[in-house]
Amino acid sequence: MVFGSRTCPVTESAGPILRTLHAEFAGQVRFVLVNTREAHPGDVLTQPQSEQDKWAHAQELRAHHDFTFEVAVDDIDGQLHRAMTPKPNSAYLISSSGIIVYRAHWANDELGLRSALTQAAAGHQPARRASKGMIGPLLRAVGHLPGVVAFAGGKVERDVWLAAPPLAVLGRLSRLFGRLPADQRGTAATALLLLAVDAPLPDMACTVRQR
Numbered sequence: 181m182v183f184g185s186r187t188c189p190v191t192e193s194a195g196p197i198l199r200t201l202h203a204e205f206a207g208q209v210r211f212v213l214v215n216t217r218e219a220h221p222g223d224v225l226t227q228p229q230s231e232q233d234k235w236a237h238a239q240e241l242r243a244h245h246d247f248t249f250e251v252a253v254d255d256i257d258g259q260l261h262r263a264m265t266p267k268p269n270s271a272y273l274i275s276s277s278g279i280i281v282y283r284a285h286w287a288n289d290e291l292g293l294r295s296a297l298t299q300a301a302a303g304h305q306p307a308r309r310a311s312k313g314m315i316g317p318l319l320r321a322v323g324h325l326p327g328v329v330a331f332a333g334g335k336v337e338r339d340v341w342l343a344a345p346p347l348a349v350l351g352r353l354s355r356l357f358g359r360l361p362a363d364q365r366g367t368a369a370t371a372l373l374l375l376a377v378d379a380p381l382p383d384m385a386c387t388v389r390q391r
Contacts, residue, residue: 181212182271182287183261186241187332188219189351190269190317192324193363194288195245201293202249208301209273211249215241217258219268220339222332231256273300282306286317318347322366325351349373 182198184191202211215238221227228234234253242251254260264270271289273282273296282296292311299306325347329336341348353369360368 181214181274183214183216183265184269184287185216185218186237186244187221187225187328187336188268189321189324189328190286190288192328193321194269197288197290199247201297205297205301209297213247213251214260215251215253216261216268220336222336223334225332228256273297273306282309284311285314288320289313289317319366319370320363322347322350322369323354323362323364326355
């Protein structure tokens, strides 16, 4: 079971991964994506105000990612999502008896999810109960932020600036690497930022003497 929304950059980066995993494990594992409240509602795609809006957002999410598995709709207040996790795009592997046997903070953590699904499909408990992936999945999502902004409206970026300024900075820098796959732009943006921070400052004393 995965949580996600159309305005979540992590969900955006998780789409291809979820399609691949579903193609591999569909015969052994039931995949369900729960459409949550929008992670970063914009000017164009706003926060749903009715059950009809929520349903329309779920349809848009499924069509955009070309998901062939189930997409469920949480209630207007997102009660299931709030009860399970504060993360906008977490993933859970749940046994047939209703026990959570594995959880990932981010559904684009392909390595962790694939390992857990492989073990579960073989009839074994996952060796780890939870994914340790944090930085990698977030960097993978950074390059997808400009695309979400372009689709949903500028308010998305303003919302990210308020919620997570470092990610907003990296999202801006990621635009410089448009020739790279979106999943790689966050890492490139981080490297550029680190180079800028480590760059030596001008010799101010020398500058003053020259004046």
